[in-house]
Amino acid sequence: MSKSWVLITMAAAALFWGPVASAQEEGGIALEHSGADISNTESLQRGARNFMNYCSGCHSLKYLRYNRMAEDLKIPESELAGNLMFTTDKSFxxxxxxxxxxxxxxxxxxxPDLSLMARARGTDYLYSYLKGYYVDKTRPWGVNNLYLPSTAMPHVLQSLQGLQKPVYKNEPDALGNARMVLASLAIMTPGTMKPEEYDQFVRDIVNFLDYAGEPVKAKRQSLGVFVTLFLLVFFVFAYLLKKEYWKDVH
Ligand code: HEC
Structure with a gap:
C-alpha cells in the first residue's frame, strides 16, 4: 500500500472513530448502547409523548414544527392537539x-435546545446520560450524573427509574496506593418502572431526539436503499446494451 493510501485510510478511521472515542472519555466510563432505531415509528410516537410530558417543560426543539412531527410520525390531529401540544394551540x-x-x-x-443534541452528542450518550443519575447529597438536587458530572439538570425521571447509588471499586493508582473509583450504579430505591421498562422509555425518547435532529433521516435511508437497488438493476441493462452495441466491432 502506498503512503498516501495509508494516510487516507487513517484519516477516514479517525473521522469514523474520533467522535465515539471522545464521547466515551466524557465520564471515564463506557457509554451504554442505546439501540435506538428511527425506522420504528411506534417507538418514535412513544418518544414524542414522553418528551412532551417530561422534557418540553424545560427544553425546546426549535427546528421542529408540531405538524411536521405529526405527519412524519403518523400522529392523528386529535391526538396532537389533545395530548402533545402544551405550549401552543397552533400546530405550525x-x-x-x-x-x-x-x-x-x-x-x-x-x-439547552435539544434539536441538534442527538447529532452533537450521539444517541448512546443521551441514553447513558438519562440512565446515569445517582444519589449525591452534595449536589443541589441531591443527585449527580455519571456522564455529566455536576449536571445542572435535576433527575426528572426519578419517579420512574427510582434512585441509584454509586458502586465504587478499588483501583490502585500508578504508585500502588489504594484508590476508590466509581465503577457502576445500582438501584437503591426502585421507581414505578422495572429496569427494562425504564430502558425502553429512555430509548424511545432518545430515538425521538435522533429523529428531531434530522427529520428526513428515515426517508433518506429508505430512499438510499431504493436508489442502490435501482442502480444495480440499471447496471445490468446498461451492460447488456453495451454488449449489444459492441458485438459486431472487433
Ligand atoms: C426542570 C428542567 C428540566 C427538565 C424537565 C429536563 N431538563 Fe434536561 N437540562 C436541564 C438543564 C438545566 C440542563 C443543563 C445541564 C448542564 O449543562 O449541566 C439540561 C441539559 C440536558 C441535556 C444536555 C446534556 C449535556 O451533555 O450537555 C440533555 C441531553 C437533556 N437535558 C435532556 C433532557 C431530557 C431528554 C429530558 C426529559 C426526559 C429533560 N432533559 C428534562 C433542565 C431540564
Whole structure:
C-alpha cells in the first residue's frame, strides 16, 4: 500500500472513530448502547409523548414544527392537539419549552435546545446520560450524573427509574496506593418502572431526539436503499446494451 493510501485510510478511521472515542472519555466510563432505531415509528410516537410530558417543560426543539412531527410520525390531529401540544394551540409552530428566559437563575444554566443534541452528542450518550443519575447529597438536587458530572439538570425521571447509588471499586493508582473509583450504579430505591421498562422509555425518547435532529433521516435511508437497488438493476441493462452495441466491432 502506498503512503498516501495509508494516510487516507487513517484519516477516514479517525473521522469514523474520533467522535465515539471522545464521547466515551466524557465520564471515564463506557457509554451504554442505546439501540435506538428511527425506522420504528411506534417507538418514535412513544418518544414524542414522553418528551412532551417530561422534557418540553424545560427544553425546546426549535427546528421542529408540531405538524411536521405529526405527519412524519403518523400522529392523528386529535391526538396532537389533545395530548402533545402544551405550549401552543397552533400546530405550525415549532416546539417551544414552557421555560421563561430567566430560568438560568433557577438551575444555574439555561436548559439547552435539544434539536441538534442527538447529532452533537450521539444517541448512546443521551441514553447513558438519562440512565446515569445517582444519589449525591452534595449536589443541589441531591443527585449527580455519571456522564455529566455536576449536571445542572435535576433527575426528572426519578419517579420512574427510582434512585441509584454509586458502586465504587478499588483501583490502585500508578504508585500502588489504594484508590476508590466509581465503577457502576445500582438501584437503591426502585421507581414505578422495572429496569427494562425504564430502558425502553429512555430509548424511545432518545430515538425521538435522533429523529428531531434530522427529520428526513428515515426517508433518506429508505430512499438510499431504493436508489442502490435501482442502480444495480440499471447496471445490468446498461451492460447488456453495451454488449449489444459492441458485438459486431472487433
Ligand atoms: C426542570 C428542567 C428540566 C427538565 C424537565 C429536563 N431538563 Fe434536561 N437540562 C436541564 C438543564 C438545566 C440542563 C443543563 C445541564 C448542564 O449543562 O449541566 C439540561 C441539559 C440536558 C441535556 C444536555 C446534556 C449535556 O451533555 O450537555 C440533555 C441531553 C437533556 N437535558 C435532556 C433532557 C431530557 C431528554 C429530558 C426529559 C426526559 C429533560 N432533559 C428534562 C433542565 C431540564
Amino acid at each position: 409552530e415549532t416546539i417551544n419549552s414552557a421555560m421563561p428566559k430567566d430560568s438560568e437563575s433557577w438551575f444555574g444554566k439555561q436548559p
